[in-house]
Amino acid sequence: MPALPPSFLGKKVYLDGQNSRYYVLKYEEIQGGKKIHALLFEREAPVIFAVLDHNGQFLDSFFLSNKTTVDSSKAMERYKKIAERKSHHKVTQDDLKDALKPEKDAKMKNDNIIKHLIDEHLEDIKHQWPSRLIALQNADGKADNSLIMTTLKQAIKEANALKSFKFILNHRIDSYIPLLAEHINDHPQLIQEISAYYLSHDYAKIMSQFVFNATQYISIENAETIESLLTEAQKIDRVNYSSVFKQALVKLLKRVKVETNMPTKTWLGETIRNHSLKKDIVDILKKTR
Structure with missing residues (x-):
């Protein structure tokens, strides 16, 4: 029987060994179940477009500053629409770092952080967007009960169940x-x-x-x-x-x-x-x- 289709959100890609500079895969699009189009980020900026197979092997990749293809342009266009929407959210970079912690350990400087995280999850589920929160959890999260994951549970309770089902599958949670x-x-x-x-x-x-x-x-x-x-x-x-x-x-x-x-x-x-x-x-x- 076929294996569960993977998600590589949050995957760290090192250039020369485990201690070198790395990029984080924060955006992916499944292409017919066989290939994945992805954007790799340096901090908050997409810098590499890549094509992966279902095992996570790179079939192609290039720096966006050096080359453009039809596929990379489409991926960037869709990502920019999501990023533009996220720019209106009231979640700061400090909030995102805090969201990696369980509620008992979080600083909670933003009194509305839980509401903002739930709202972002709900929007991602509604539009079936690759979740930057789950990518962050996969890349740097150490606690299964982080604010990211506990607010995701609440969002799943509130969201359309059929869309939640697809979202869960796409993110392999x-x-x-x-x-x-x-x-x-x-x-x-x-x-x-x-x-x-x-x-x-x-x-x-x-x-x-x-x-x-x-x-x-x-x-x-x-x-x-x-x-x-x-x-x-x-x-x-x-x-x-x-x-x-x-x-x-x-x-x-x-x-x-x-x-x-x-x-x-x-x-x-x-x-x-x-x-x-x-x-x-x-x-x-x-x-x-």
Whole structure:
């Protein structure tokens, strides 16, 4: 199965060994899944255009001061539009350095830094822009709970879930996929889209966690969505010989007991129509008696 398509945002490229001058890849565009067009920066200025393959190997690169191509011009044009928009943000370079720290360690000189970071994440998600914040985190971040990453979680809660899904994939922050479970009732199509993507890449762990999270948020009155969720859990088990289906079912039945006056057997009878699901559920219930 194919590997997950990479993101190289934040990658440091050294000219002559690890201790020499380096450039940071802060802008990338996926080109049909095979190539990546990228801009490498010296501090805050783009200075190199590069073409990378999916392994991160450079197929071509040149200094923008020496050469221009159609592809480099397009990349620079799109980057400048984003940069112009970012110039209106109220996040300073000092704020960005502070954002690499957990909230308890941050200086927080800007009282509104959390709001500004969330707003920038939301804008990046809306427009599907390469995130300078995630590039900074990848390049220099040492804390997984930095302000950058904690505000990203909040932004994912607020943003359109379908756009967040694509944004997470493009930036290869796959561990944030389970956060999308909170949106499952408004966007039930996420179940099949996330499952199709990760199972096609033989990466069931992320989908399994999404399923478990979804059992907390899914409406127990929505039979169609529940069947969809359990069907994908069933697929995971058949490929990986796991027990995701059983665990998800148990979590749902516990909610039924707590949230309704309906016997679980009655709820199952009214909710599950799929014969394959029914058979597996009967087998599970027999073994748990």
